[in-house]
Amino acid sequence: MDRAIRTPFSRSGRLSRSGRRLGGVLTAALLAAGGLAGLGTGTTARAADTGAGTTDVNLARNPGFESGLSYWTCSGDSGATVPSPAHGGTAALKATPTGSDHAKCAQAVTVRPNSSYTLSAWVQGSYVHLGASGTGTTDVSTWTPSATGWQQLSTTFTTGANTTSVTLYTHGWYGQPAYFADDVTLTGPGGGDPGEPVPGAPGGLAAGPATSSSVGLSWNPVSGASGYNLYQDGTKVLSASGTSATVTGLAPSTSYRFEVTATNSAGESARSAAVTATTTAGGSDGPSVPKHAVTGYWQNFDNGATVQRISDVQSQYDIIAVAFADATTTPGAVDFTLDPALKYTEAAFKADIAAKQSAGKNVILSIGGERGTVTVNDAASATNFANSVYALMRKYGFNGVDIDLENGLDPTYMTQALRALSAKAGSKLVITMAPQTIDMQSTSAGYFRTALNIKDILTVVNMQYYNSGSMNGCDGKVYSQGTVDFLTALACIQLEGGLAPSQVGLGLPASPRGAGSGYVPPSVVDNALDCLAKGTGCGSFKPAKTYPGIRGAMTWSTNWDASNGNAWSNGVGPHVHGLP
Secondary structure, eight states: OOSSOOOOOOOOOOOOOOOOOOTHHHHHHHHHHTTTSOOOOSOOOOOOOOSTTOOEEEOOSSTTOTTTTTTOEEGGGOEEEESSSOSSTTOEEEEOOOSSOOOOEEEEEEOOTTOEEEEEEEEEESSEEEEEEOOSSOOEEEEESOEEEEEEEEEEEEOOTTOOEEEEEEEOOTTOOOEEEEEEEEEEEOOSOTTOOOOOOOOOOEEEEEOSSOEEEEOOOOTTOSEEEEEETTEEEEEESSSEEEEOSOOTTOEEEEEEEEEETTEEOOOOOOEEEEOOOTTSOSOOOOSSEEEEEEESSOSSSOOOOGGGSOTTOSEEEEEEEEEOSSTTOEEOOOOGGGOOOHHHHHHHHHHHHHTTOEEEEEEEETTOOOOOOSHHHHHHHHHHHHHHHHHHOOOEEEEEETTOOOHHHHHHHHHHHHHHHOTTOEEEEOOBGGGGSSTTSHHHHHHHHTTTTOOEEEEEOSSSOSEEOTTSOEEOTTSHHHHHHHHHHHHHTTOOGGGEEEEEESSGGGSSSOOOOHHHHHHHHHHHHHSOSOOSOOOSSOOTTOOEEEEEOHHHHHHTTTHHHHHHHHHHHTOO
C-alpha cells in the first residue's frame, strides 16, 4: 500500500513456454532413469538392519509436509504445501511442473554404508516419480502414469561401501498438471554417529486455545532432537520441526488425548505425558466478519488525503486496517506509534477502536506497506513477530493482523509466525493479506503458499489489483489493468488455486489519486463482483462457475475515499453487502 503515490510500472505476465511431448521422449527418459522397473503399490517393508545395535526409523525429515517445505527443496520454486488433499495429517506437497521444469522436490538424508533401505510415499497425479540418487550402487526410481486417488509408490536400494548420504526426491513431468505427495518414508539403519542416543521424551506438553475443529499444542525442546511426532488418541497425526503445532480436522465438543515424541536419526523417544483438550461447540468460532465484507485501510500519516480519526471512517467498512506497524531493531518484531501530526491521543484512538467494535466492526493492524522493512525469515524472527503483534493487539484492542509485505516474504516462517499468533489470540483472530498481483500469479509464489498454509485460520486475501500493468488470468490470457476482465480473471487464479471464495476479495484504489495506476469506478468493481458471484456483468472473460461466497472488496484507503466524497464506499459497500 502507498504511503506516497508510486510511479506506475508494468510487469509482464508469465512467459509462454512450449510443452514437451510425452510419448517417445518420456519413455526414453524413464528407461534411462530405471523408471519402468514397476509401480510399487504394496505396504512399505521394514529394511534389513546391517549394523549391530541399530534401529530402523523413518529417516525422512518433515515427511508429511506438516512444517511447510522444511528440509525440502523444489526446483523452480515449484512446490507448496496445501491442506487438501492430504493423505495423513493436515498437509501435503503440491508441485506444479512447467514446460521446462518437472517440479522436482528433494532432500538429502544421512544413511549408513552397505545398508538396505526401503523408500515409499503416497502420491496423486499423472507421471509422478519417487526415487533416490547418490546411493553408491544403483540409483532407483518408481512412478505411476496416473493416480487419480492416493497411491503408494515403493522401492528399495542398498548403499555403497562409502555412501553416507542419499537424496530422496519426487517429481512430475514436463507440461503435466500439478501432482501431490505425502507421507514419505525411508526406513533403514539411521546414519550419523552410531553412538548417538535416542532423544528423551519431551516435557511440558500443553494445550492452547481450542476451536470447534482444532487444538494448538506446545512442548519444551529436547536436546539432540531433530523433529517431533504428535499423537492424537494413540495415533500419529503429524510431524513438526519446532515445538508447537496445531491439530485440525477435529469434531466440535469432543475431548482428545495428545502425546508428543522426539526423534533423531537414532530413533524415536518414548511418548510424553498426555494432555487432554476439548474442542468448542460448533458455530461459535471464527472472526465476527460478515459473509460479504468491505475492508478499508486507515492511514496513520498525512500524504494529502483527508486526515481521519478511526471514528471518522465511513460505516460501510467492516474491517478497518490501521496502516502501518513498523519494524524495530529486533528481527521480526514490530511496533506501532500514532503519528504526532494527526494530533490523535492514544486514549482517543483506543476509545474509537472500541466504539467501532461495539458497532460490529473489526479493527486490525497492518504490517508493512510500500516502505515496510519487516523480515520474518527464521524461527527466532517468527517468534518475535507473533509476540510483538500479540502485545500490540492487547495494548490497543486490535482484532487481528494484516500482512502487506511488498518486498517478499518467507512462506515457511511467516506461516510459523501466524500460527503462533493464532495460538495466542484464539479463534476470533482476523488475518488478512494484501499481496500485489505478481505475488498471486502462481500457487508456488511465497504469498500464495503462505495463504494456503494457513487456510484454516485465514480470513481474506485482498489482492491489490493496481500498480501492476497487464497480467495473466487463470485462462492463460493476458488482461489489461483497469478492466472487469482483469479483476475476474485474476481472482479466478486464487479461487481455483485453493482458496475458498470467502477468502478472496478485490483490492482497488478509492480514487485516481489513491494509486499510480489501476483505479476503476465503483461500478466496475460491482460488475466484477457480480460476475464472480452470479455470472452476470462479466466482460469477455466469464468464469466456468460462480462463487456466491466471495468475500467482497477492499480499498486503499478510507482517507482517499473521504477525499473523494466517499464515492467508493457508497458505491461498493451496499453492493457487497447485497451479494447473495
